[in-house]
Amino acid sequence: MTDSIGLRRRHKALPGLTPAAWMLMAVPLAAAAAQAQTAPPFAQLYRDTQTAPRQVELDAQVDRAEGLALQARARPNPTFSVTTENVAGQTPYRGFDRSENTLQLNQPIEIGGKRSSRIAAGLAEVDAAVARTRDARLAYAYDLALAYGAAEIADRRIALAEDEVEKAGGDMRAALALVEAGKEARLRGLQAETEVNALQAVVETARAERIGAFARLAALAGQASGFDRLAEPLLGRLEAKGGYGPVDPMQTSPYLAAKAEQEAAERRLAAARRQAVPDVTVSVGVRRLEVDRANAVIAGISVPLPLFDRNRGNVNAAEADLRAAQARDTATLLNVQAEIAASLALNEAADLRVAAADRTLQTAEETYRLARLAYEAGKSPLLELLAARHGLGVARGVVLDSAAARLEARARLARLQGTTITGEPVQ
Structure with missing residues (x-):
């Protein structure tokens, strides 16, 4: 349309x-x-974005952690060897009559709890990846809500700009009628025409911004065909509430992700410390003694001496990672507490701002109506009419800006609460 x-x-x-x-x-x-397609209601659009690139990337991060955790359960592989001795030498070892052939199996055995600590570290990494993914999904829901709202606001700005052009055209026709009647100077008619042309440029700019807003929404949702309209407005669902909160900072996704990363760092440190314990290799085999026409069993055990490599560097690195994770955990908690306080205050202020903008719009509409009547009756100059219409346009812009501010405030609060802007929980 x-x-x-x-x-x-x-x-x-x-x-x-x-x-x-x-x-x-x-x-x-x-x-x-x-x-182009019609963008479904926001809740459905979010559910439909499971195959969006950002969502697929998040799933891949969890799959990666699960793959590493699976690998952590693997035991060392045995070594199978065959050796031949006392052959191809000088007499009497020129042939194979005095050869000794050995078939041997070597099995490294991890001791000191290496495997169990490695498995625990892998599982902790999976938990951390899941926590990070949930936080990233909430960030995605936040971005998607802002993009959806931006598309709706772009639509409304076009409607406002076109209405401004229509009103300016009416004012221009009234001015030209007064010019023809000799009640206004030709200059006033030119001023009215200039105003119409300027507002028409605003309409074209709004149309271009609308194209960009819908293109960004489609890209974020992973829709190559694009959107050209919205099935349901989002701004109208954000009504004022009596109060917001409370929000437990220790249950927010950023803090839970930081806590999971700290636990994973602790597990990695434990695994690094146990890695310094030497492994034992047990050997068992059969040796064929050709000179005696007999077979014999051989067995052995070997233990490396930890003289040079005690895994000290990896332990130091793991300790540093743990200190960093602990610092991030503390900083995240402080940041989340501040974000909660700011978000609650911003949502209350956004509701007051929307209410004030609505009252300002009502006043501006009445001012313009009276100015139009006064101008048509010859009781006020054209400049007053233009000023009144400009004030009306500013008031309408303020209403849209306040709606956009409330959208962002609600999206921020929803992210802290672990839901989308329409209230669906994010897992």
């Missing part, structure tokens, strides 16, 4: 183009409209 209105208005603005030329220009617009 918006594109067809804009096409008709551009046709009026450029009368020199023939109908055939306008048909040629309309073909790509129609093709683009046919490919």
Whole structure:
């Protein structure tokens, strides 16, 4: 609908183009409209974005951690060896008559709790990846809500800009009528025409911004075909509430992610310390003694001497990682507490701002109505009418800005509460 209105208005603005030329220009617009889709309501859109690139990347991070945890359970592989001795030498070892052939199996055995500590570290990494993924999903829901709201605001800005053009056109016609009647100078008519042209440029800018807003929403949702309209407005669902909160800072996703990372760092440190314990290798095999025509069992055990490598460097690195994780845990808790306080205050202020903007709009609309009546009756100059209409446009912009501010405040609070902006829990 918006594109067809804009096409008709551009046709009026450029009368020199023939109908055939306008048909040629309309073909790509129609093709683009046919490919675009209607964005579903926000809650459904979020559920449909499980295959969006950002969501797939998050799933891959958890799968990676689970793969490493699975690998941590693996035991050392045995070594199978075959050796031949006392052959291809000088007499009497020139042939194979005096050879000794050994078939041997060597099995490294981890001691000191290495495997159990490695498994515990792997499971802790999975928990940390899940916690980080949930926090990232909430961040994605926040970004998606802002993009959805931005698309809706872009639509509303076009509607406001077109209404401004319509009102300015009415004022221009009234001014031109007074000019023709000799009650206004020609300068006033030119001023009114200039105002209309300037507002028409605002409309075109709003249309361009709308294209960008819908393109960003489609990209974030992982939709290659794009969106051209919204199935349900989001701003209208954000009504004022009596109070917000409370929000437990220790149950927020950023803190839970930081806590899980600290626990994973503790497990990695424990695994690094146990890694310094030497492994034992047990050997068992069979030796064939050709000179005696006999077989014999061989067995052995080997233990490396920890003279040079005691895994000290890895232990130091793991200790540093733990200190950093503990610092991040403390900093995250402080930041979350501050964010909660700020978010609660911003939501209350956003509701008051929206209410004040609505009252300002009502006043501006009445001011413009009275100014229009006074101008048409010849009781006020054109400048007062233009000023009143400009005030009305500013008031409408303030209403949209306050709605956008409330959207962002609600999205921030929802992220801290672990839900989407429409209240669905995020796992």
